[in-house]
Amino acid sequence: MRKEDIDYTLYLVTDSSPAILGDRDLNHVVEEALEAGVGIVQFREKKGDTRELIEKARALHQITKKHNVPLLINDRVDVALAVGCEGIHIGQDDMDLATARRLLGEDAIIGVTVSNVEQAIEACQGGADYLGIGTVYATPTKTNTKDIIGTAGVRNILDHIADAGYTTRSVCIGGINASNVQRVLFQSNGIRKGLDGVAVVSAVVGAANPKAAALHLLSLLKRPPPFSSDLQRKSQALSETEALKPDLLPLIGPVIRAVHETTPLSHNMTNLVVQNFAANVALAIGASPIMSNYGEEAADLSKLGGALVINMGTVNPDGLANYMKALKAYNEAGRPVVFDPVGAGATTIRREAVKTIMAAGYLDVIKGNEGEIKTVFGDNKEQQRGVDSSSTLSASDKASLVRRLAHREKCVVVMTGKTDYVSDGIFTWAIDNGTPRLGEVTGTGCSLGTTISAAIASRQADRVTAVIAAMLHFEIAAELADERPDVSGPGTFIPAFLDELSRIRMDTASGNLSCVCDIQEKFGPAIFEFDKVISTTRKLLLSATHLRIPIFVTTQNRARLGDTVSELQPLLAQAGDLVRADLDKTRFSMWLPAIASHPHFSSSSSGGAGADATTSQPPQSSEVAIVGIESHICVTQTALDLLNAGHSVYVIADGVSSTRKEEVGIALARLRQAGAVVTTSESWLYELMGDAAIPEFKAIVNVVKETAKETGAALQGLLGSKI
Numbered sequence: 001m002r003k004e005d006i007d008y009t010l011y012l013v014t015d016s017s018p019a020i021l022g023d024r025d026l027n028h029v030v031e032e033a034l035e036a037g038v039g040i041v042q043f044r045e046k047k048g049d050t051r052e053l054i055e056k057a058r059a060l061h062q063i064t065k066k067h068n069v070p071l072l073i074n075d076r077v078d079v080a081l082a083v084g085c086e087g088i089h090i091g092q093d094d095m096d097l098a099t100a101r102r103l104l105g106e107d108a109i110i111g112v113t114v115s116n117v118e119q120a121i122e123a124c125q126g127g128a129d130y131l132g133i134g135t136v137y138a139t140p141t142k143t144n145t146k147d148i149i150g151t152a153g154v155r156n157i158l159d160h161i162a163d164a165g166y167t168t169r170s171v172c173i174g175g176i177n178a179s180n181v182q183r184v185l186f187q188s189n190g191i192r193k194g195l196d197g198v199a200v201v202s203a204v205v206g207a208a209n210p211k212a213a214a215l216h217l218l219s220l221l222k223r224p225p226p227f228s229s230d231l232q233r234k235s236q237a238l239s240e241t242e243a244l245k246p247d248l249l250p251l252i253g254p255v256i257r258a259v260h261e262t263t264p265l266s267h268n269m270t271n272l273v274v275q276n277f278a279a280n281v282a283l284a285i286g287a288s289p290i291m292s293n294y295g296e297e298a299a300d301l302s303k304l305g306g307a308l309v310i311n312m313g314t315v316n317p318d319g320l321a322n323y324m325k326a327l328k329a330y331n332e333a334g335r336p337v338v339f340d341p342v343g344a345g346a347t348t349i350r351r352e353a354v355k356t357i358m359a360a361g362y363l364d365v366i367k368g369n370e371g372e373i374k375t376v377f378g379d380n381k382e383q384q385r386g387v388d389s390s391s392t393l394s395a396s397d398k399a400s401l402v403r404r405l406a407h408r409e410k411c412v413v414v415m416t417g418k419t420d421y422v423s424d425g426i427f428t429w430a431i432d433n434g435t436p437r438l439g440e441v442t443g444t445g446c447s448l449g450t451t452i453s454a455a456i457a458s459r460q461a462d463r464v465t466a467v468i469a470a471m472l473h474f475e476i477a478a479e480l481a482d483e484r485p486d487v488s489g490p491g492t493f494i495p496a497f498l499d500e501l502s503r504i505r506m507d508t509a510s511g512n513l514s515c516v517c518d519i520q521e522k523f524g525p526a527i528f529e530f531d532k533v534i535s536t537t538r539k540l541l542l543s544a545t546h547l548r549i550p551i552f553v554t555t556q557n558r559a560r561l562g563d564t565v566s567e568l569q570p571l572l573a574q575a576g577d578l579v580r581a582d583l584d585k586t587r588f589s590m591w592l593p594a595i596a597s598h599p600h601f602s603s604s605s606s607g608g609a610g611a612d613a614t615t616s617q618p619p620q621s622s623e624v625a626i627v628g629i630e631s632h633i634c635v636t637q638t639a640l641d642l643l644n645a646g647h648s649v650y651v652i653a654d655g656v657s658s659t660r661k662e663e664v665g666i667a668l669a670r671l672r673q674a675g676a677v678v679t680t681s682e683s684w685l686y687e688l689m690g691d692a693a694i695p696e697f698k699a700i701v702n703v704v705k706e707t708a709k710e711t712g713a714a715l716q717g718l719l720g721s722k723i
């Protein structure tokens with residue numbers, strides 16, 4: 001067999017020790033493994049006389065030859081020469097590569113154990129046919145292992161040898177079995193070079209049915225792991241340009257809506273302190289919380305389409321065992337896991353717990369403060385005080401740390417702080433939302449993990465978007481709560497925060513929006529009943545502020561025709577961040593790219609390439625009310641564009657006008673025919689409320705009462721006989 005044709009996918013290394021082989025026959029085990037499809041076998045026997053070893057190896061060689069699979073001998077060049085088999089595997093303490101090559105010749109396959117970059121480069125340079133990279137995880141099969149390098153170590157070696165231009169075949173070894181093989185491969189593979197396979201001992205030799213075990217491993221090795229989707233896609237993009245950096249803002253609203261619509265399960269294995277608060281946060285954002293710290297339940301829960309939060313805030317040995325069970329179950333079900341390594345650097349127990357959890361399964365999101373993320377990265381020299389974080393890194397160092405950790409673990413990493421950093425290992429975002437108030441109450445950090453879990457459960461195919469959407473939802477709600485006049489401290493902040501979380505969700509889900517089209521100073525003298533348009537718009541802006549309906553404003557050629565009229569400016573200022581856009585335009589329609597791509601309008605993109613196959617929704621439309629001028633030009637074109645984009649349009653007849661009054665009636669008739677609803681401000685307001693029991697009812701009724709005279713005048717003046 002030519003060297004380049006060797007299939008390293010599943011590499012069997014033998015072991016005849018009773019602890020592994022038991023009473024099975026080694027030849028039979030190897031024969032079964034070969035039947036299953038093992039592509040290379042190494043005879044590794046640490047005990048026995050040379051003659052005995054040669055005899056056993058000869059017998060094995062007869063079997064491997066039948067399957068046209070190479071047999072290598074561990075350590076012993078003499079045995080390999082005596083048997084005449086295809087090669088050897090040598091470690092760092094064995095015969096050196098150059099001597100082995102001289103003795104065995106160019107055709108022999110020689111593999112070399114490497115556990116760091118220097119050894120790997122030296123072996124590649126020296127002409128090794130393959131590298132045995134390890135030890136990945138501690139294993140009872142080899143107790144004299146010097147270096148446990150984890151998947152991060154394997155990946156580092158692969159990246160460096162690829163950078164140095166080597167294509168040497170590579171397998172990894174140590175503690176690999178069916179429960180971790182997909183993750184090991186997924187997390188080990190570098191962007192430029194991947195592993196050719198894995199080498200195992202006990203997973204096959206120690207299995208009750210070696211053939212079935214090898215078949216199972218091969219089937220796992222040949223298919224992508226359930227959690228690989230979006231990051232694999234993005235990894236491919238890495239070599240391409242910065243232009244690929246996704247614009248996430250248009251995708252935020254759809255994630256919040258997806259949580260509202262799918263009510264995903266948020267399975268929290270969280271600490272005792274925050275259980276109640278985290279459950280309330282989950283409810284406020286529209287998720288379905290279950291607070292279960294019992295690992296045995298996870299197998300069932302993982303099948304319900306949700307996500308798991310492992311928060312090690314009050315870790316203990318039982319808890320750790322439960323986390324591992326749940327992590328395994330969620331990994332097997334292909335459902336996302338959020339890891340919150342609370343207080344990771346505070347104690348030795350916690351540092352060890354982090355290592356145990358990281359080695360036990362794949363984590364989709366790792367979220368922590370600076371100290372926690374440093375500890376997870378393995379780079380925290382400081383002693384963390386409790387669960388708090390002090391910051392010593394610069395902004396660029398923080399960004400670099402989250403990117404490196406995300407890249408290493410192939411997951412999304414969030415570092416919380418005054419500025420939060422989020423990375424998928426390729427792109428990194430800084431988020432400056434939130435309020436110091438969040439730090440004044442316990443459980444906010446932990447319930448951010450809960451919020452992320454719900455978002456990621458609804459948008460598993462695009463984890464980083466889900467994570468950022470969850471963070472924005474959470475932090476903007478906190479800002480809004482903090483600004484409320486009824487909030488005077490941490491006690492009043494908590495209920496207000498829950499209210500704002502829920503309110504953002506309802507606002508985003510409801511899709512009610514308002515557009516104020518070109519109500520500018522210079523139009524004043526020319527427009528029919530311009531003052532009525534202004535008074536109706538005032539009424540709508542006041543009501544929109546009470547009902548938290550986002551507002552979009554435009555002006556036509558502001559430099560020449562002036563800004564939006566001064567009567568409306570205080571109301572726009574009062575509406576604050578509800579004014580989602582205030583744009584100048586030359587196009588007649590308000591449907592500018594910046595508005596069309598705004599989260600409130602971009603829901604139709606939720607059915608696009610980034611949508612989660614399991615939860616994709618039909619494109620959702622917004623309900624948009626329009627006021628402004630002129631009815632037959634800008635208002636008409638905006639309404640038609642909105643209708644074309646699939647939105648519902650409400651033209652507020654007592655709030656639109658034109659230069660000539662005759663144009664108005666014709667424009668409204670045309671829009672009605674095109675599918676718009678032509679209605680009045682009062683009718684729209686009552687339709688929005690739907691129920692006199694809503695908390696805002698009183699405020700809106702007051703607005704209606706206070707503006708009753710103006711409304712009458714507007715109806716009289718503007719509508720006349722036109723509808």
Ligand SMILES: Cc1ncc(COP(=O)(O)OP(=O)(O)O)c(N)n1
Nearest residue numbers: 074089090091092113132133173199
């Ligand atoms: C495929 C493969 N990789 C690594 C090893 C380990 O070899 P070594 O470091 O020589 O340790 P021992 O096997 O001699 O204990 C291996 N055997 N096979």
Ligand SMILES: Cc1ncsc1CCOP(=O)(O)O
Nearest residue numbers: 139141142174175200201202
């Ligand atoms: C030979 C060797 N080298 C590093 S770990 C190891 C043993 C791997 O055994 P197992 O697959 O049973 O963990």
